[in-house]
Structures are given as structure tokens and as C-alpha cells.
Amino acid sequence: MNKWNREQMAARVAADIHEGAVVNLGIGLPTLVANHLPAGADIILHSENGVIGMGPAPAPGEEDYDLINAGKQPVTLLAGGSYFHHADSFAMMRGGHLDICVLGAFQVSATGDLANWHTGAQDAIPAVGGAMDLAIGAKKTWVMMELLTKTGESKLVQACSYPLTGIACVSRIYSDLAVLDLGPNGATVVELADGLSFAQLQALTAVPLADGRECTINTQTTFLEKRI
Numbered sequence: 210m211n212k213w214n215r216e217q218m219a220a221r222v223a224a225d226i227h228e229g230a231v232v233n234l235g236i237g238l239p240t241l242v243a244n245h246l247p248a249g250a251d252i253i254l255h256s257e258n259g260v261i262g263m264g265p266a267p268a269p270g271e272e273d274y275d276l277i278n279a280g281k282q283p284v285t286l287l288a289g290g291s292y293f294h295h296a297d298s299f300a301m302m303r304g305g306h307l308d309i310c311v312l313g314a315f316q317v318s319a320t321g322d323l324a325n326w327h328t329g330a331q332d333a334i335p336a337v338g339g340a341m342d343l344a345i346g347a348k349k350t351w352v353m354m355e356l357l358t359k360t361g362e363s364k365l366v367q368a369c370s371y372p373l374t375g376i377a378c379v380s381r382i383y384s385d386l387a388v389l390d391l392g393p394n395g396a397t398v399v400e401l402a403d404g405l406s407f408a409q410l411q412a413l414t415a416v417p418l419a420d421g422r423e424c425t426i427n428t429q430t431t432f433l434e435k436r437i
Contacts (some may be wrong), residue, residue, distance in 0.1 A: 212385040212403040219401075222243040222311055222353055222383045226252055230308040232300045233257065233343055236280035239311040242267075243284075255307060259298040262290020265349060279338065293357040302342040310347035312340065314354045314379075316369045319416040321379040321391040323352065324371035337374075344375035356413070357386035363388070363415035386410060390421065397421040 213221065219241035224233055226246065230254045233239050244265045246252050254263040256278040263278065264285035272283035278293070286292075301307065316324040323344050326337040344350050354364060365382065381399075382389045387410055388400040398417040401410060407420050 211402055213244055213402050215241055218383055233307050233310040235312040237313040255344040257298050259295050260292045262287050299342055302346045307347040309349045310343040310349045311353050314352045315365050315371050317367050317379050318353050318366055318369050321377045322369050323374045323379050324369040325374050327372045331369055340374045344378045349380055351377045351381045352379050353383045356386045366415050
């Protein structure tokens with residue numbers, strides 16, 4: 210079964226970020242989105258540890274570990290970028306100043322509930338960080354994740370079994386198999402990976418899906434080939 214790889218997933222997210230947006234890219238997969246934003250685009254990247262105006266990842270050998278994102282990865286700073294107190298960063302997040310946040314997830318419900326900070330396992334270390342502030346504070350919350358667990362279980366579920374980060378906060382999932390919109394009426398397929406049918410996706414997914422595609426798979430493939 211064909212899947213979008215991580216770079217293709219990141220490129221797909223980047224394509225939907227509008228000019229003028231202030232965006233937080235969460236720890237893990239979402240950080241790859243920075244490398245696929247058009248050069249010179251009027252898009253401002255924010256990190257919860259107190260950085261705004263980040264650029265793509267630095268070239269090998271040019272890392273500065275005094276300049277990192279929330280995942281402790283070295284980043285670059287574009288002209289006009291700055292770093293500041295952690296409390297100011299959270300004020301931006303909680304104050305509704307972020308247009309979009311892109312987060313990873315353990316589970317997402319069909320109506321947009323998010324679970325991404327703890328699996329409930331007794332030996333797991335809670336990692337809530339700023340996830341709750343981002344999920345609720347941003348104007349749009351998107352999730353970027355592989356649709357299935359390593360054991361083949363759907364991460365898109367009817368109701369989350371893990372502790373919730375936020376309720377009805379996720380509006381879109383960008384996965385390796387499909388792009389899906391979420392809302393009160395459930396999950397709607399926007400795009401499918403090349404070679405994957407709607408019926409195949411439905412068989413892999415733990416919730417009923419609506420087919421809302423407006424373009425063909427060939428169009429999607431051409432779009433991704435141009436960006437990768």
C-alpha cells in the first residue's frame with residue numbers, strides 16, 4: 210500500500226498555510242513543515258519555548274544549540290525574528306494570537322477531540338508541555354500523524370481512550386494515508402494517498418468516513434511531485 214512519506218506529509222501541510230499566518234509547529238513530525246514553506250513567504254513560525262520568526266532547519270555543521278525549538282532541535286532565525294521569555298510565549302498561545310498550530314497525536318476522535326500528552330501507561334512520563342494551551346488557544350488546530358499505530362490500530366477513533374488534551378479542537382488531520390476534515394458530523398476525506406481507495410481507507414479506520422474529495426488522485430500526486 211502506497212503512503213505519503215514524512216516529507217510529503219510536511220509539504221502537504223505547508224501548502225495549506227496561508228500568507229500572513231502565525232504558526233506553531235509542535236514537537237516531532239510537525240517541525241518538518243518549516244522546510245517546505247516557500248522562500249520569502251509571509252509566514253511567521255512560533256515556538257513555545259520563546260522564539261518567533263524561525264526559518265528552516267540549519268545546514269549540517271551550522272547548528273547553534275543556543276537557538277533551539279521546543280523539541281530541542283537547532284533552528285534558524287529569519288530577519289526580524291527574536292527570542293523572549295517563556296511567559297510571553299505562553300501569553301501569545303493563550304491569547305489567541307496564533308492562527309494555526311500543527312501538533313502530533315496519539316489519538317484523535319472523529320469530532321476533533323485530541324489526546325497527545327499521555328497514553329495512560331503507568332511507566333510513561335507525562336509530557337503535556339504547552340499542548341493544551343496550543344490546542345485551545347490557536348485559531349486552527351491541525352494534527353500531523355501516521356494514521357495507524359505500529360500494531361495497525363487506527364489513531365482516528367470514535368472516542369479517545371487516552372487522557373484528553375482538548376475537546377473538539379482539531380479541525381484537520383494530515384496523515385500518511387489521507388487528509389481528513391473533522392467536525393460535529395464526524396470525519397470527511399479530503400484527499401487520499403496515491404493508489405489508495407476510499408474503501409481501503411475505510412477498512413483501516415475505526416470510524417465511519419464521508420467522502421468529500423474535490424480532486425482526483427492523479428491531481429494530488431502531481432501536486433506532491435512538484436513540491437518534493
